[in-house]
Amino acid sequence: MTAATVNAPASFSGPLTNDDVERIRRDFPVLDQLINGKPLVYLDNAATTQKPRPVIDAISNYYLHNNSNVHRGVHTLSQRATDDYEAGREAIRRFINAPDSSEIIYVRGTTEGLNLVASSYGRKFFRAGDEVIITGMEHHSNIVPWQILGKEIGIRLRVIPFNDQGELLMDEYESMLNERTRLVSVVHQSNALGTINPVSSIVELAHARGIPVMVDAAQSIPHLPIDVQAMGADFLTFSGHKMYGPTGIGVLWGRADLLNDMPPYQSGGEMIRSVTYEETIYSVIPHKFEAGTPDIAGAIGLGAAVEYLEAIGMDRIAAYEQALMRYGAERLAATEGVRLIGTAENRGGILSFYMESAHAHDIGTILDAEGIAVRTGHHCAQPVMARYEIPATVRASLSFYNTTEEIDTLIKGIDRVIEVFG
Amino acid sequence: MASDLSDLYQEILLEHNRRPRNFRTLEDATHHADGFNPLCGDEISLQLRLDEDTVGDVGFQGHGCAISRASASLLTQAVKGASSEDAMAMFNEFHRMLTEPEAELNYDLLGDLEMLAGVIAYPTRIKCAVLAWHTLKAAMDGEGIATTE
Missing domain, CATH: 3.40.640.10 (Type I PLP-dependent aspartate aminotransferase-like (Major domain))
Structure with a gap:
């Protein structure tokens, strides 16, 4: 490899800390921007992930x-x-x-x-x-x-x-x-x-x-x-x-x-x-x-x-994302009117949910106004939606560059949905 | 880009979403079509009775987001009693309202449809707003199926 190694990622030891995640976030230039005047909260990682500098380089x-x-x-x-x-x-x-x-x-x-x-x-x-x-x-x-x-x-x-x-x-x-x-x-x-x-x-x-x-x-x-x-x-x-x-x-x-x-x-x-x-x-x-x-x-x-x-380590990534998912699932479950879809004991960083009061697309638009990117719809898995007898879900999907603060922002965004739709 | 959310989700639009007008099947429909938005899974089934060339009655069923539901509800109110030609003129004007920022619009023709004007600031939602209208056109043209693709 030639110049691609210029931005070799730093080494990590032990579980990922908040400082590690801050450092990692700096590797992803796209994360540092405002969307509709709010800091981007990118929670659509299951659709596609952002690219770190070494990949772009x-x-x-x-x-x-x-x-x-x-x-x-x-x-x-x-x-x-x-x-x-x-x-x-x-x-x-x-x-x-x-x-x-x-x-x-x-x-x-x-x-x-x-x-x-x-x-x-x-x-x-x-x-x-x-x-x-x-x-x-x-x-x-x-x-x-x-x-x-x-x-x-x-x-x-x-x-x-x-x-x-x-x-x-x-x-x-x-x-x-x-x-x-x-x-x-x-x-x-x-x-x-x-x-x-x-x-x-x-x-x-x-x-x-x-x-x-x-x-x-x-x-x-x-x-x-x-x-x-x-x-x-x-x-x-x-x-x-x-x-x-x-x-x-x-x-x-x-x-x-x-x-x-x-x-x-x-x-x-x-x-x-x-x-x-x-x-x-x-x-x-x-x-x-x-x-x-x-x-x-x-x-x-x-x-x-x-x-x-x-360089980060897949075990480390899995442990961090697992903790983040559990935190998000707990907060969503405590939010009135929100039903989590997919609660398997063994699951990854996907928070898929449904609200009776608002359609997934309307939720997506309101969250976007708060700078939050989520996927809304049937996720190219229509038989799954049929199994739960719902047309669509909102899906927040996590990465190791996401933080608990971003989950909190998501919950605030859902509060906004409840304000609009009751 | 996005303007104030309250321009989009006006109270009257939310009311049409909660309590859509003409949300029913017709016993005596002469035309009908099903509309799909494959992107989000919205589905609408629209029926109408044409008396000569006048929309005598119209109703819809289905599921979708607030924008598509309110738009369908408003459509049924707007086209009932109109000639099919006038209904298509409304569609055309409605489409211009959502896609041409500088357009000079015929607000008399649009009537209550104007409450969806805020959708223009949300390009990803325009398909939601026009689904019912495409379905109406398909029903009138005898095509049976409309999609927003």
Whole structure:
């Protein structure tokens, strides 16, 4: 890496203190601004996180000094670009403890990761009558690709239900597993409820029957330490922009033996070994799945984001955010007219709530006037909303750069909603 | 950007949200359409009875935010008794009110619809305000479905 290391984050020890968080906040230039005359309170981290200076610097460093195509030229710039692009891959491998960096496929994001597996693995290995199991709390991106495939080849989608708290009914899951099950594809942390699903148990039950498991880690990877080998999953996918990296880049990790058996997902340059008009020999993984010029700056930015997170420490991040979430949940529960949606014992920094007196969109507008950014709506999880018989929720989603003072500001904003709507 | 919130959430608008007018299904509807705002999940089902070319009766059902609900309520009051041509002229004027800051508006035509003028300062909420009107147009055109996309 070249100039990207100029802003290397400071080191941390012990639990994150208020001083640490103040220091961290200074790494995020966007946080320092007024919105509608009030200090920005950014609580929409599940939609996308803000970018720290080292990520921004890594991207601009690439464009300022190294811009070139990867894996092609013999010239110096191409070598630098390739080195940094592949260094990003290695950083990600280390971050999720994957056995080999060739198993790290750069994609555009979680949605593409899921589509790649549905399209490549699904088309090759699924037959009419086969079943894919998902949970009842999936993002649309882990529903629709299977439905499309279902229409095409006649697979059946099975859905694990969950209780009122938002916890999966594991007995129901176990009873769904059968000889027709070809894949279990589950969300690690629900974007609408915050529930952290027991992925290791899900894997164990599936593997006992020889069924592979895919994990959507979009919402968990920015907040929890993830070790794909300890988890035991077969595929895992996530987006860069939800983990402090740039948009347009994400990762599909898969076990090498599975990836090697899968046909290419898209075709073109970069992914071939040799082409004649009679025959094309595909490249090895990961290149087989990376057709065309990739998002080089994005991959380099994502590598910088991973290094930034490692410097703080994922255990430290998880502990801090957990305490912040508990504080927020307590304050919200004590606010009249507010109903928390998603109260699983094991959950991450998502505060999703509903108010009878005001629609989520009106709440969002009133909070915005107070400088508070939250997500309002169905969060691309309409079946979850249907489960609770509500059209939409307000979702405050937390990061390690948020503070208890910001939670207090949110509660004051909700008081304002109550003033307007009663 | 945002102007004072009280310009948006005027008391009379909140009253229409709490107690929307013509919030009912029609027994004798001749036209109807369903409107969706895919962004926020708002849904409205609008029915009307055209007598010759006059809106004899109109009602709506559904769920949505205060802006979309109050807008639908105001719509039903505004178009009842109007010709379909006048109703579309109101839609056009209403749309201009929300999207053209400098427009010279026909306030006689707008009538009570003017209470939604504050929405212009909230670009993300304009779709909420126009959903009912798009649905009305779809119903009159016999299209059945309207979305704000």
